[in-house]
Amino acid sequence: SSHEHKINFRKSKEACLSYIQDALLQKQWKRAAEFLTCYVESLEKDYSREHIGPSEMIWRIGTEILWHHSQSSMKEFNCFMEQMKTLGVKRYLKVCLEHVFHLLCNGQIDEAYQNLSLAESWRFGEQTAIQDKEMKLIEAYRGLLDYCSWSKQKSILLEHGEDGFSDLAVEQEMHRYFRKAAVNLKEIIKIPGVWDVFVKCYVDLLEFYGDHNEARQVLNEYAYNSKFPANPNAHVYLYQFLKRQGESKKSLISALKILHDIVPSHELMIDFNTMLQKSKKRKKRRLGLEVIFAALDYAGWKENVKAWSCLARQVKQIVTSEKYVDWIKQEWNSRKDWWPAFHFSRYLAKRNWQENKSLSYEKALVAGIVLGKDCKYFKYVSHQGCKAQLKRFRMLKKFVNRHNPVYLRISG
Amino acid sequence: MEFPAALFPSYFGAGPPQEEGRPSPVAGWGEHGQVLEGGPGRRQAQPAFVPRRGATGEKWEAADAAAVPVLLPSAGCWIPSPAPQDILYRGGLCKKLRPGKSGATLDFARQLGHFFVDHPEDAFGSLGQLLHKNFYLGNSKLKVALSRNSTIRMTALVEDIDRLEARRGCPRQHLASRLRWFSHLCRDWLFEVPLGLLADCLHEELMQQWSNLLFDDSLTGGALAWLPPEDGGTPVGRLVHPGGQAMNHLYFQDVVLEELPRARGSPAQFELSGRIRQVAAARVDGEDFVGVRSDYHCGVWRVPGRTGAAPTPLQVIRTDVPASCLTVSPHLAGELSVCTQSGTVYLWSVEAGLQQVRHDPQTMFFRDHSAWRWSDFTAHPRVLSCADRTGLQCLDARAPKKCHFDLFKVGEEAGCQQGERVVLPMYLGRAHPSQYLVTTQFSVYVLDERLPLVPVLKWAHMMKAPPLFSHLMPGNPGRSHQVLLGASRTQELLLLQYRASFWGVSSGGSQSACQLAGTPQKLQSIVGCLQHLPTQLPHRQRLLQQRLEAPAAGLAATLQEDGPHKSMLVFQLSEAGDVFCQRLTHKAAQPPAPPSRDEATIAPGSSPLFEAPASSPQGLGAAALRYRRWLRALSRACRELPRHTWHPSLSQRRLFTRRDLEGPAGPSSLQRQMRQRLRQAMQEGGRIQHWEPLAIQPPPLPQTLEPAGGPDPLSARLTAAWAGDWEQWWEERTSFSVAQRQRALRERRRRQKRARGRRSLSASFTSSLTYQSELSELSDAGPLLLSPGHPTILSQEGSPPAGSPAVRSPPTSPAPDEALLSSQSLRCRGIPKERRKTLRDYLSIWAEGPPEPPEPPGSQASQLCIPSSQSQLSSASQPRRKRPRMGF
Helix, strand or coil: HHHHHHHHHHHHHHHHHHHHHHHHHHHHHHHHHHHHHHHHHHHCCCCCCCCCCCCHHHHHHHHHHHHHHHCHHHHCCCCCCHHHHHCHHHHHHHHHHHHHHHHHCCCCCHHHHHHHHHHHHCCCCCHHHHHHHEEEEEEEEHHHHHHHHHHHHHHHHHHHHHHCCHHHHHHHHHHHHHHHHHHHHHHHHCCCECHHHHHHHHHHHHHCCCCHHHHHHHHHHHCCCCCCCCCCCHHHHHHHHHHHCCHHHHHHHHHHHHHHCCCCCCCCCCHHHHHHHHCCHHHHHHHHHHHHHHHCCHHHHCCCHHHHHHHHHHHEEEEEHHHCCHHHHHHHHCCCCCCHHHHHHHHHHHHHHHCHHHHHHHHHHHHHHHHHCCCHHHHHHHHHHCCCHHHHHHHHHHHHHCCHHHHHHHHH | CCCHHHHHHHEECCCCCCCCCCCCCCCCCCCCEEECCCCCCCCCCCCEEEEEEEEEECCEECCCCCCCCCCCCCCCCCCCCHHHHHHHHCCCCHHCCEEEEECCCHHHHHHHHHHHHHCHHHHHHHHHHHHHEEECCCCCCCCCHHHHHEEECCCCHHHHHHHHHHCCCCCCCCCCCCHHHHHHHCCCCCCCCCCHHHHHHHHHHHHHHHHHHHHHHHHHHCCCCCCCCCCCCCEEEEEEEEEECCCCEEEEEEEEEECCCEEEEEEEEEEECCCCEEEEEEEEEEEEEEEEECCCCEEEECCCCCCCCCCCCEEEECCCCCCEEECCCCCCEEEEEEEEEEEEEEEEEEECCCEEEEECCCCCCCCCCCCCEEEEEECCCCCCEECCCCCCEECCCCCCCCCCEEECCHHHHHHHCCCEEEEEEEECEEEEEEEEEECCCCEEEEEEEEEECCCEEECCCCCCCCEEEEEEEECCCCCEEEEEEEEEECEEEEEEEEECCCCCCCCCCCCCEEEEEEEECCCCCCHHHHCCCCCCCCCHHHHHHHHHCEEEEEEEEEEECCCCCCCCCCCEEEECCEEEEEEEEEECCCCCEEEEHHCCCCCCCCCCCCCCCCCCCCCCCCCHHHHHHHHHHHHHHHCCCCCCCCCCCCCCCCCCCHHCCCCCCCHHHHHHHHHHHHHHHHHCCCHHHHHHHHHCCCCCCCCCCCCCCCCCCHHHHHHHHHHHCCHHHHHHHHHHHHHHHHHHHHHHHHHHHHHHHHHHHHHHHHHCCCHHHHHHEEEEHHHCCCCCCCHHHHHHCCCCCCCCCCCCCCCCHHHHHHHHHHHHHHHHHHHHHHHHHHHHHHHHHCCCCCCCCCHHHHHHHHHHHCCCHHHHHHHHHHHHHHHHHHHC
């Protein structure tokens, strides 16, 4: 009966699919391709009302095989993709997008651009929410490619400009690209998401044409709109923009303060600390100490010489001036139960000494101040340093010994 | 570690997941996801783009055709955990319900029955002692007059139960009314444990077992750990794994990394008080800390880095609620995090003790019934991540109420599917200090805690069962990291590669976004070796298969670099306690090579594993030798295996009467001849090739016993069944028997009317007797009335044609029995009419059974379960015996 036939057909279809899956997972591309040719039959008798029909499966599997098959060529791939586009209306945009990605990764920028333009003009009935998103992405990527052309024209123009010869046609072409890119890029960055590439390009365009207000607004929106994810890059871009604009220290610090609040382990915290240490205001220097302590809490900073030297410098400064030792005490209080094991163990002393002498120097200084001259880390490193007759380490030992009362104040 | 200068573009939404339906079985293929401008060549004329997925990865190839056992099977045999058929109802009506569907029917009654059989003392201890004198289990008639009044024969009841069991699942099953009466009477007082309570507990346990069968999350994390050798030391690492019959022994086994890893020396062994669910390990300051979780206990061991140093147990904690997670801090020595199913998360420090970080029995982002909780460490040693099925949150242990943020949410933020749930989170600190792996049943996500909620990588893993185990092997800077995912039930193993950074020239050499590299690769599972093993005897094969198919219980792996050769060793632990290992060798990137060995499919049986390499003098490879030894040890270990599985047995007593089975008085001449020939052949050591010359003529066919009325019921039924309308036949048959019974009833009434004058009053009074006495009377009367079987009554009394008693019954006349059971004869024996039917039912059971020889008086006591020393007690309770009737 037809029902039975359907069931049998479904069964063999599933079996075939599992063979394909097996072959793909074992990188047997040829075998997978052979099975796929059989699986194509399932298109003819597509009884399924499943969420994902066989056409999508064929698209996915076929693409994967063509990526890896030793005998596939770009031409074949393009041909396959064109067929897949016509196979499912709902997936047209998705397939287009993936096709473009593949072209881009293979350096076929012009073909990719053509495909994007084609896809952009595609219309079919009412768009679903997903299709809407895909369409926006297609436009955005076209904007990105326009931007690439723009920057190419720009570099040509700049080169020519150096020769003292300006080409009106090139300039016009460049402006044309600018307009096309700006329109599309502007659209996508309004929607909540992670649009680092698009924002960077758009801001670059705006800056080139001197529209700094618009650029600032875009960056502010990208960084501070609560509908967007807490993307550290948004704050970094804003900070870099402000720096380029030559903004005041105050506004730079406030931009970095926010970054510090959301990502205390960001690499810009070193710049932030340096900036704060230079400040004349007591409060800012206090914040600087907080920032560097917080950064060193993270496992990723454990062996960062820069950060340790920032901390060592500031600790040394405080200890020498004998003012604000309380700051160190306050910071140390919440860390004294775990920093010794985390940073200043005997094992680490040995390893740091072997691997990076200057790191062990900076760390030994901090350890000597906050844990006293009897702490394992300081003792080991200063001993090794003196044994190796390094002047630096002898000075360090003297310094820590001299300031041992500070340790008593901190620990007390 | 620096933050990537630009991330792959993605949309960001909020709220519950929008995408419906399950992902397609191939959802992970054929997608680049997104592309990002970057990579080398920005300064060239053309911008270069890199894909989120589809970049080239490292090439790993399996060195052997199958995974190879590392350790010999332990002496004690493994006790398999319950299978679906153990707890599912297997009635005919429920055949269509497959396990895994929500409509599965649990076999509640059978389990309750098991309890009564396994724990009779707990179930009926004291009442059994009270009543043992009144229950008689023998077959013979009770003779003593006194006991006849106070004792009932239980044999009939037991047989009824047996019959019920035999007819399990029959759609035409009629409940034996006798059983119903009995249970109705006894239900309230017979059981020691209140039935309702017991049933509740049992039901709860059954549901628990069933949900464990569908998905057992207690294994999350896996119970296998590899402690790598110290840098530059000898290539001897340690495998930490559970073993023993109940998986409650912890072993630290030294393993030498050679071509095939080899166990060295005997392992350090610890016996624990519970089944080991999880073994977690981390190396801090050159020492390994091993955390071990069982349901109610967690322990921590320290293993010094140098080889050969003995592991020392440090501390054990006990929890009231089963613990669901134990992770070891990679930052601080002797710190662990523990979660219990009550929703509590502790930071456990060997020095400082337990610190409660969080307590919330509710799930975090939306309501989910699962009590599973997980926690792990993050880049900040004081910040713990806490997870339940709905997502992950990071808490600062110093101020958990104030300082926390959401790391991952099952929702639109991460582009999840509806119904997606977190299965296993893992801190990827060894590869990248701020990255996290989260697996769900559909996808794997890589998260960066600096950009919470938005996964930096997402990929549909397409595994058939949710991945419960994972293992990270960090690559060198700039290289890809390897992640292994393992599922339990299906033993799937999947190797993924991802790159946390690639050099983006555009961003001045800083880090760039996370990429999935290469294609995912399926590794060999333990059961995959079965096809390569030599064929065994069927029962051995079955045992072997059962053993190899045991769900996976853990996963560990290590990278081994030996000059230019790089290889990966993957260990997989099964619930049976076996540890298997496979080696993958790294192939340097090369231009597309001609199709290599991997394209050739391996046919079962023709395995390279067991083919003799020409070079090997023994004629077999190392892997094959390893298998030989393992198989031998397994068969030795399992020889002592007590039989857990009973083969279904059928009592032939129900099918044939003794007379049927009895042959002619002596062996026939033919049989004698045959025996002689056999004996002769055996003596000569020869064989018998032809029987014919002696079989002179076939024995005459037995006369077909066709009653005059037409074909016998059996052949009629078979004919009907053959024709396909058995159902209709049965309908007719039942209606026929109903009609017949009605006729008999009418007949009886008529006779009774005539006889009423004499006995009506006394008959109505007798009905006030207790049921027990009714039974005992019946039992007493039973053997008296027994006669060599006649099946017609049985089949006509509405019992379904389970057996086929009519097949070979001797063609005796039905008359004597009929007479015996007719109302008249019963009445003559003084049996009141209310009980005649019961009696008839009862006798019908006995109808085909032979009269048993009367039991000698001495054997009667031995048949009773309860020692006779208690008899005084039970006789004292006799007067009370009739009470229960009052309640009805």
